[in-house]
Amino acid sequence: MTATRLDGSVILGEIKRDLRARVERLAEAGIVPGLGTVLVGDDPGSHWYVGAKHKDCAEVGIASIRRDLPAGSTLEEVLDVVHELNDDPACTGFLVQQPTGLDEFAILSAVDPEKDVDGLHPTNLGWLVLGKEAPLPCTPMGCVELLRRYDVPIAGARVAVVGRGITVGRPLSLILTRRSENATVTICHTGTRDLAEEVRRADIVIGAAGVPGLITPDMIKPGAALLDVGVSRVVGADGKSRVAGDFHPDVVEVAGSVSPNPGGVGPMTRAMLLTNVVLAAERQLEQAQAGAA
Template identity: 55%
Template sequence: MSEGLTEPTRASSADSGSAGAGAAAAAGRAVPRERFVAGDDSTAIRIDGTALAAAVKDDLRVRVDALKARGIVPGLGTILVGANPGSLSYVAGKHRDCAEVGIESIRLDLPDTASEDEIRAAIESMNANPAVTAFIIQLPLPVGIDPTAMLELMDPAKDADGLHPVNLGELVLAVPGGKGSIDTPLPCTPRGIVEMLRAYDIPIAGRHVTIIGQGLTVGRPLGLLLTRLEATATLTHSRTVDVAAEVRRADIVVAAAGVAGLVEPDWVAPGAAVIDVGITRVLNEETGRYRLRGDVDPAVASVAGFQSPVPGGVGPMTRAMLLKNVVEAAERR
């Protein structure tokens, strides 16, 4: 069962934050509680994804050592097609993360001229390789290759990203293990967001969550996951009549639109928790250099109760959840 992600009952307090904070404490790390921005105007506590991810990795090292003592060596496989600089960097980062916690790396790189049959063969190779506990297909794929069709070829039990249709379906349907338990890989970013909220004792059950964006990797699966955790989730998108009004109603806001500075202070209810998933490269005309900006205006920290930064927020936790999915897949063997 995916640790800490059972649906709470009315008689329990599974959304109380104990799962995330407990993991940090077990790893010997206190959850940092610093202001988002130094200064009198900042009311928000910074949700430090970098520190939380480090605590997750500390815990995973112990679990990987225990697996190896039983003769089980977790391995992450990656399939990369082409030489997209962003994809190359992303895959390399995943394998560096694996090395940090003792997970083996199995990498298959194909040229951008690879045919659909060659990509299918790579997927079948990963499915059959006993050294591969779980793997990912790095997106985007070349034009003309249907990513959904490729994802469907994966063994759902080896789906490190939690995006196989079978695994996404488990967020909707009854699953083995009893009401609310989730025994399959979870999408990494939604899972990381839930753990961030719990680590900072931000209640989920009974709260209203507004999600900006309905993409496959964040918005849609996050809405399903939060609903299972007894939140009321509202997904907004480009056709939503008044996104700001939906955000103002929310106890928790998750911005995943990919529009720099979209969420402004007057959108946010005082004390709300704001999770910033967006990453946009913005040119500084004075220096000629690019910097990363999130979907949330930093000035929101003068209104919000909690806010995650970009970078250093959701990104590190997404990568940590990928590792966690691999380790849990090994533990299920």
Template identity: 50%
Template sequence: MSAQLIDGKLIAQKIRQDAADRTQKLRARGIQPCLAVVLVGEDPASVSYVTAKERALEEAGMASQDIRLPQETSEIELLTIIDKLNQDPQVHGILVQLPLPKHINEDRIITAIEPAKDVDGFHPVSVGNMVLGRPGFLPCTPHGVLVLLRELSIPTNGAHAVMVGRSNIVGKPLANLLTRRDINATVTVCHTGTRDLADHCRRADILIAAAGRPGLITADMVRPGAAVIDVGVNRVEDPAAKKGYRLVGDVDFEGVKEVASFITPVPGGVGPMTIAMLIQNVVQAAEHRLQGV
């Protein structure tokens, strides 16, 4: 019996509709949530992500400032722009699309963003609030995964979650969030230095792959009945595809779906949730500004 497909698009639409409803209430009070999106260079994937984010903002009734800068933009120039956005009362959130060109220090740029406008949840203050369980913006992709688990009523209390990947954007924050008391999972974090990866994965009630390696998780690595969340998005060459490539996850979908109880597709699983949680963070930032938080 095949696994139940987790429809990220459907769940994301619910989140986006809620954000749109909250935006309408804010606009009735003269406030339009606004996200400044900064893109340095013309990386095709980054351009595609930014376009999707701006389309989602427009659909929710929000405003966006589209700031596109040439590849050779200096770090000082970018910091100056962020400083202006920090001080602009019409801007509620700031998003600098990653990755940045190699001559720009990403940590310095992220740290320059005002925490109250850090809708990506990457600022050290945001990360500290997350770890301590204090109010603040949660990183979009990890938060989106938690919402998927909740919406599908996948049991987390006492469950063994195995996190494959330890990036600052997904692996580390998601591992932390899964240990929160309201989630209450026991978490194992696996990475490139992990011995016997398959053995760890087979012990998981909830297996989350975010390693950036296509097809890393195969059917023999999954315990029958486990819930499998595939965060990976990898381009693989496919001459038969219109663009010459197709998107696949870190999970061998066709094999694993015959073993798991739940599984996310790629695309259409976690990806839509990332944008939905960003939209939610932007409206939350505008609400906090109104409340003087």
């Protein structure tokens, strides 16, 4: 048996098409959404991600505001740019690409929560806990949207989330346990006594630990849906660097569906970022209209 491929690149294309129509409606109201990115240093991976985000924006009709700072920039220098983008009306939403090597909490907290398209500002994470509408984190929402688009049942499903990180595992668990998703979630982490036992019960497994090959075929319930969020760079036998996920490649023999890596959750993260930028612009338009009335 070979599992269905949960193709994030295909869904990214569909979402871009839908967003283009929403951006056109905003344009009729005189609003051009603008995504700002702040990039610190010269890590090639981070440069690739930021470049891809701006290319996506261009395709959808979102304006780009790009601020690249040299390696060795100080927290004060980064915060100056954050404040500038908070005050720039052309920038409807922005993010500071992680990691910066600086105090991430200080940086995240300085972003205007209404412009926080990462959904990682403490206020927005707080709204998630409290169940009020607010920007939601991109990778967790990308996981949920990928399952929805491929009709994987979420309500009532047993989900094993492997990893409790702030950008994926923890917020994803909160999203999946909302009434609108209604899943039963187990968060597994380095303190989990028997990972195989927890994963084996799950209808949906999310690998978000960043440990290559951690989840092996013997742990998978036949027919389960697997989302591979783990991105580690490993050097193969041929000496070339490649992306390795949290799942052993042979899980496709047991699973019902699997997101490839690359080509799965990564593109969905970008799709949700674009969605958050458009949503932020739509909210800002609503507020302007309410203010004018």
